[in-house]
Amino acid sequence: MSAAFDEKVHSTLADANLQLAIYRATGRLIDHRKNAVAAAALPDYQELRTAANALKRHTIDHLDHYLEQFEANVAAHGGKVVFCQDATEVADFVLGLAKERGAQLIVKSKSMTTEEIDLNERLEHHKLESVETDLGEYILQLAHQRPYHIVAPALHLTRYDVGDLFARTLGVANETAPEKQTLIARAVLRQKFLAADIGISGANFLVADSGAVLIVENEGNARLTTSAPKIHIAVAGIEKLIPRAQDLAVFLKLLGRSATGQALTVYTSFLSGPRRAGEIDGPEEFYVVLLDNGRTRLLADREKRESLYCIRCGACLNHCPVYRKIGGHSFPWVYSGPIGAIITPQFLGIEHEPSLPFASSLCGACAEVCPVKIDIPKVLLDLRAEVKQNEEHKGVNRLERLAFRIWAWVMCHPRIYEMAAMVAAGVAPAGNGKWLRSAPALMNLPPVRAWLSQRDLPPAPARSFRELWRKR
Numbered sequence: 001m002s003a004a005f006d007e008k009v010h011s012t013l014a015d016a017n018l019q020l021a022i023y024r025a026t027g028r029l030i031d032h033r034k035n036a037v038a039a040a041a042l043p044d045y046q047e048l049r050t051a052a053n054a055l056k057r058h059t060i061d062h063l064d065h066y067l068e069q070f071e072a073n074v075a076a077h078g079g080k081v082v083f084c085q086d087a088t089e090v091a092d093f094v095l096g097l098a099k100e101r102g103a104q105l106i107v108k109s110k111s112m113t114t115e116e117i118d119l120n121e122r123l124e125h126h127k128l129e130s131v132e133t134d135l136g137e138y139i140l141q142l143a144h145q146r147p148y149h150i151v152a153p154a155l156h157l158t159r160y161d162v163g164d165l166f167a168r169t170l171g172v173a174n175e176t177a178p179e180k181q182t183l184i185a186r187a188v189l190r191q192k193f194l195a196a197d198i199g200i201s202g203a204n205f206l207v208a209d210s211g212a213v214l215i216v217e218n219e220g221n222a223r224l225t226t227s228a229p230k231i232h233i234a235v236a237g238i239e240k241l242i243p244r245a246q247d248l249a250v251f252l253k254l255l256g257r258s259a260t261g262q263a264l265t266v267y268t269s270f271l272s273g274p275r276r277a278g279e280i281d282g283p284e285e286f287y288v289v290l291l292d293n294g295r296t297r298l299l300a301d302r303e304k305r306e307s308l309y310c311i312r313c314g315a316c317l318n319h320c321p322v323y324r325k326i327g328g329h330s331f332p333w334v335y336s337g338p339i340g341a342i343i344t345p346q347f348l349g350i351e352h353e354p355s356l357p358f359a360s361s362l363c364g365a366c367a368e369v370c371p372v373k374i375d376i377p378k379v380l381l382d383l384r385a386e387v388k389q390n391e392e393h394k395g396v397n398r399l400e401r402l403a404f405r406i407w408a409w410v411m412c413h414p415r416i417y418e419m420a421a422m423v424a425a426g427v428a429p430a431g432n433g434k435w436l437r438s439a440p441a442l443m444n445l446p447p448v449r450a451w452l453s454q455r456d457l458p459p460a461p462a463r464s465f466r467e468l469w470r471k472r
């Protein structure tokens, strides 16, 4: 585990208020989802999950075809698709366009893809003002923090934190009522919407057969972002494609329910191309930036490419016992929880934070609630095997590997295993295996100390299972 990861984990665990905030917020989301997908509310929930998995599998297996189809349909409606390899290419495209059009101010709606490439920071570096308009994201922008959760970015902050933050950064009265805080943000953001030259959004789905960008939201800020400024740029990962508009009947039933327990979010916007003649609003220019950033590398891996099925509902985070303890900021990248543990090493490379695939109890709760049935525990195990293989190549953790080899050999030889168990249990005078714990020389060996710093070594029982069985 890297020092930064270790330090974040420990500081989160030691913060009782933060622990309570995470526990309460995720607990609420768990309850809402549970009611929304119960048999009485959604009888065909499991069939929908199976259908969503099949649709995503088909799309990802034929992504080249659907990307071409989407590009052609966006062009047919007067828009333009821009393919970008990485963060630099996206920033260059936006900066180039802003320069050509003389743009100064950008409004943004919530997008994990733009968080992934630090788009705001890159634009601000070139003196472009880029303002987040989702309330949670706006709060985080003022606080200079990254999202804590895929769906609820400011989940870790209390209303008192937000009151302090607004008073400090906006020079307003310290209001602790969420309604008043919302009005403060709204007053600032309305002016930004009216003055903005460019609106940047993400996309929940990209519909190949119609060239539409689909965005779901609850605040209406995405609708303003995509319709008020003269230019709209949607930035999305290439995996957001779905084949047909009718497939949304499956995904929309699952997304809201899995994320927040809503049957449908308050706003569902279909955006296809710039404003047409006779329309009263909408942008004059419409671009869809399709980002790779490690996705095609993952696409080439048949075993693990199911990680690309994710629709970013956040349900796996809420149900993960590890996320609920260590929170979102302990994770080394913008994607946290179980989905972060599998896509971060695959997008950025396994060496980025090799301990990430181990940040899981493998309880399987994530796979059970995932609306597109990604087998996250299996992908985690595959990644763990990769980490171990890399370590073997580099010759690290030799002692640990040797110990496990010996252990495996002992486990394969029942007589020797029995003798070892007898030694562990019987050598101590009290016959309860405490000799191991009371052998200071052994316990103080650096590798043993390091191993035990994060694990328990319970005393061996006085009587083994075999013995009890024989005497039964």
Ligand code: SF4
Pocket (backbone or CB within 6 Å): 150, 258, 309, 310, 311, 312, 313, 314, 315, 316, 317, 339, 366, 369, 370, 371, 372, 373, 374
């Ligand atoms: S992996 Fe599944 S549960 Fe987790 S965010 Fe993605 S779609 Fe939701």
